[in-house]
Amino acid sequence: MQEIDDENETNTSEENGRPLCSSALKDFDFLRVLGRGSYGKVLLARRKTTDHLYAMKVVRKEDENLIRLQVEKQILEKSLNHPYLVGLHSCIETPTRFFFILDYISGGDLTYHLQQFRIFPEAHVRFYSGEISLAIKFLHEHEILHRDLKLENLLLDADGHIKITDYDLCKAGLKAGEKTNTFCGTLSYLAPEIIRGKSYGFSVDWWNLGTVMFEMMVGEPPYPFADSPKNSDLNTYKVLQSMLEREVHLPHHLSVEARSILKGLLKKEPEVRLGCHPQRGFIDIEEHPFFNNLDWNMMEKKQVPPPFKPSIGTEFGIENFDPEFTNEPVQLTPDDSYFVNSVDEFGL
Structure with a gap:
């Protein structure tokens, strides 16, 4: 899926350059490449003194805005102790790169598992979307807009619990009721307000949740993009127009409750979208009939057994x-x- 980001920030930030500990790259064995993207790559690393495994995100300085890297680092620090967010344990800086030492989540992403299942049972979707919702709620309460929730950024840990990752496109410092206007995200997941070029707030994360839930229950996004490069610009334009004008088709195999929550999350106008009411907000999601049998208190404590390991x-x-x-x-x-210029260590 194509990811876009039109945010233009040219300022740089200054590192303090003061090592906080003696940890360095030589303290790790590098075992495998786990992923690669425009930012750089993610490695599976093992700390020699403890044999503990980490995912090490290697980011080239010349390819990234330093302010954005600082924002990502701050979000990762805040996420360390949340059960459904990937957190940062340490950050190593060299002359050309940053190395974010993250939780290693060994269960793979939901894209991989959906390929095996083809579609998830609604009980699975209820569990995953419940944990995702709690993570979104936490981010919003900490003034963070994710903007890129999609299956490949939703990982499963070894027990089958959700871990949200990839904070590259996050907007930090966004208070309730405030808006931003950067055109960014992944095409199949773009909220209508972003496509229209309007200012937007936390509403886009709830649209993304609706898109993710639809994809889990149907096997494809509500507005899929063709992979063929032929007439790609024209096809992209047509799909984006369809996202603005055409109502989502909900297959008949979905339950009444599933159809209802998808309709609510995929409302084209953010003012009436589920989760976006200025007073009730997350309460409307908690109390939706789709989640009737879910114990939110137990889920907040990570005590609801996963449906799949x-x-x-x-x-x-x-x-x-x-x-x-x-x-x-x-x-x-x-x-x-x-x-190694500097090291910040939080939980190694």
Whole structure:
């Protein structure tokens, strides 16, 4: 899926350069490549002194805005102790890169598991969307708009609980009722207010939740984009217009409750979208009939048993990641292996 970001920020931030501990890249063994994107790559790393596994996100400085990196780091720090958000344990800086040392979530993403299931049973969707909703609520309460909730950013831990990752497009410091206007996100998940070029707030995350739930129950997004490059610009325009003008088609196999919550989350006008009422907000989601049998208090404590437990083999669970990446050789640029400017450590 194509990801877009038109936010233009040219300021840079200044690192304090003061090491907080003696930890460095030499303290880790690098085992596998887990993923790769425009930002850089994610490695599976093992801390030599403890054998603990981490996901190490390697980000090139020249390709990233330093202010955005600082924002991502701050969000990762806040997320460390939330049960359904990937958190930051340490950040290592070299002359050319940042290394974010994150929770390693070995169960793979929901894109991978949906390919195996084709569609998820509604009980699975109720569980996953409940945990996702609590994570969204936490982010919003901490003035963070995610803006890129999608299946590939929704991971399962070894027990089958959700972990949201990838804060590249997050907007921090957004208070309730405030809005921003950056055109960014993943095409199939763009909320109508973003497509129209209007200012928007937390409403877009609830639209994303609706899109994710639809995809889990139907097997494709409500407004899918063709992968073919032929006439791609024209096709993109047509799909975006369809997202603005055409109501979502809800298959008959969905329950009444599922159809109702999807209609509510996929309202084109954010003022009437489920979860967006200025006073009730998240209460409307908690009290929706789709979640009637869900114990929200237990879920907040991570005490609701998952409906599915990923298969974790002897090779660190890498069977749940794309072999296109895991079969790559693990390589670090020579300067990054020896010259560490600073380290911030939170939970190693």
